[in-house]
Amino acid sequence: MPHLGILAHSVEGASLCLRTFCQLGFAESGPHQHPDVTLDCIAMGRSMPAWDAGDHASIRDTLATSVTRLARAGADFFVCPDNTAHLALEVPGEPLALPGLHIAEVVAQEAAHAGYRKVGVLATAYTMDSDLYPRALAKHGIDAAVPDADDRAVVNRIIFDELVEGVFTDTSRSTFHTIIGTLRDRGCDAVALVCTEIPLLVDPATAPLPTLDSTRLLAASAFEIAADRRPLPEWRGGHPQP
Numbered sequence: 001m002p003h004l005g006i007l008a009h010s011v012e013g014a015s016l017c018l019r020t021f022c023q024l025g026f027a028e029s030g031p032h033q034h035p036d037v038t039l040d041c042i043a044m045g046r047s048m049p050a051w052d053a054g055d056h057a058s059i060r061d062t063l064a065t066s067v068t069r070l071a072r073a074g075a076d077f078f079v080c081p082d083n084t085a086h087l088a089l090e091v092p093g094e095p096l097a098l099p100g101l102h103i104a105e106v107v108a109q110e111a112a113h114a115g116y117r118k119v120g121v122l123a124t125a126y127t128m129d130s131d132l133y134p135r136a137l138a139k140h141g142i143d144a145a146v147p148d149a150d151d152r153a154v155v156n157r158i159i160f161d162e163l164v165e166g167v168f169t170d171t172s173r174s175t176f177h178t179i180i181g182t183l184r185d186r187g188c189d190a191v192a193l194v195c196t197e198i199p200l201l202v203d204p205a206t207a208p209l210p211t212l213d214s215t216r217l218l219a220a221s222a223f224e225i226a227a228d229r230r231p232l233p234e235w236r237g238g239h240p241q242p
Helices: 011-029 047-055 056-072 086-091 104-116 134-137 149-162 170-185 216-224
Strands: 004-008 037-041 077-079 117-123 143-146 191-194 209-214
Touching: 004 011, 004 056, 011 037, 011 143, 011 149, 011 216, 037 056, 047 056, 056 086, 077 216, 104 134, 104 191, 104 209, 104 216, 117 170, 134 143, 149 209, 191 216, 209 216
Parallel strands: 004 037, 004 077, 117 143, 117 191, 191 209
Antiparallel strands: none
16 A cells, blocks of 8 residues: 655644544544554744745755655655645756645645535635635636635734644634635635645534635545555646646
């Protein structure tokens, strides 16, 4: 069975991905059983000055170091449960040491499978201000929408001041629900939770729109590969092929 490598950038999202992957193994194979998995994490704080400077190339180098270490640990493929990190992983460069799943492609495929036509995007400001999700969704004929500037600032603040630190409050949950409601009023028929910590805050049972949980969708796709039900991915960084 293929060995999964998890390239961690933000801790809470990576932890949820690892837990979800292993729980899928428990459900299928019995207690304490799951495919082999290795996690590598270089502290996100080392890359924050580069994020603020827009220096994606240097962040790619840091992330590539983790992928190389995962390969040396025996992993056959990798996932990165951090949407914003994919802005750096898409920078052109030497092929990464392992093939990987691209999180935006996974989310967009699920949105298409569910028949959504316009998807709201909640993420870090880096991701919401980029074409990462509009581009991935457009491949499937799906429109993307982001909150207005003030709401984007609120979402970004909550992510970095609270969620990545493991802080989840009812006040912030209510704020996210209000923002999701605004996206619904603008014609969105689903919302993509594409900061991998947001699924720890927003409950799909009470959210104003159906949710696309990027963290758990990525873990489920990785499990399908690790269980030998899907072939190994081919993406090794750069923009995914159309």
